[in-house]
Amino acid sequence: MTDEQRISQLKKRDRNALKDVYLEYKTEFFRFARRYTKDDIVLEDIFQDAVIAVYENALAGKLDDLKSSLKTYLFSTGKFMLFKKFRDTKEMATDEDYIFDQRETAVMEDVFEDQGPNEYQRQLVANFKKLGEKCREILELFYLQGMKLDEITKKQGYDNKDVAKSQKSRCLKSLKQLIGKHNG
Incomplete structure (x- = not known):
């Protein structure tokens, strides 16, 4: 199924399409996001929030002219939510986890103030x-x-x-x- 077809199904409130997005990308998102935290509970929460954000944006028509793949959009959304969590809670990773350097912290702050590409x-x-x-x-x-x-x-x-x-x-x-x- 193409991204356009999946977005169209999401816009029709198709729960199966939402479930498909969740199941298709969960494992890969966890592997990707573990560079920032090893906490599976945090990753689960962030991933679920990112999937819901994608769903809501599809319903609102914000994905109609999506320039990236749906997967890239989902991963970016999740990554920024994760960054926001670290910024808001002032949590920093432990020795084994990924630690944000000054440049990444500055980029995270810019992202939250960004108005689009x-x-x-x-x-x-x-x-x-x-x-x-x-x-x-x-x-x-x-x-x-x-x-x-x-x-x-x-x-x-x-x-x-x-x-x-x-x-x-x-x-x-x-x-x-x-x-x-x-x-x-």
Whole structure:
């Protein structure tokens, strides 16, 4: 089922579509979000809140012109909710958990004040779609799903971690060049 079909079903208040979104992305979201906290109760709460937010936004028509995939939108929503929880409760991760550095904290604060994608972000999405499938996949695995290079090496069948790292670097460079051409 395409994202557009799923969003259409959500807009019709189809509970099965909501259940499908929940079941399809829960495990992967947990794996992604564990870089920020290992607390499964917190992750469950955040994921449920993110799914409900996606559902409500679909009902309100806010996903009609979605520029990313539904999964990316859901994960971003959950990630920002998680950041907001840390910001609001002043909780910080323990030694084993992910600790936010100053730059990430500044980004989190900017995100909550953000009014939507800026021109650079729109260009990023548009140019990301111009990359080859392998490049899109490795960048999504690393940046959106939070997979480590070792995991990507196994999943993508690269010879070793260095090959995966080089491929990611080349893909990122290609994306930056595409964006630069548009700005230049």
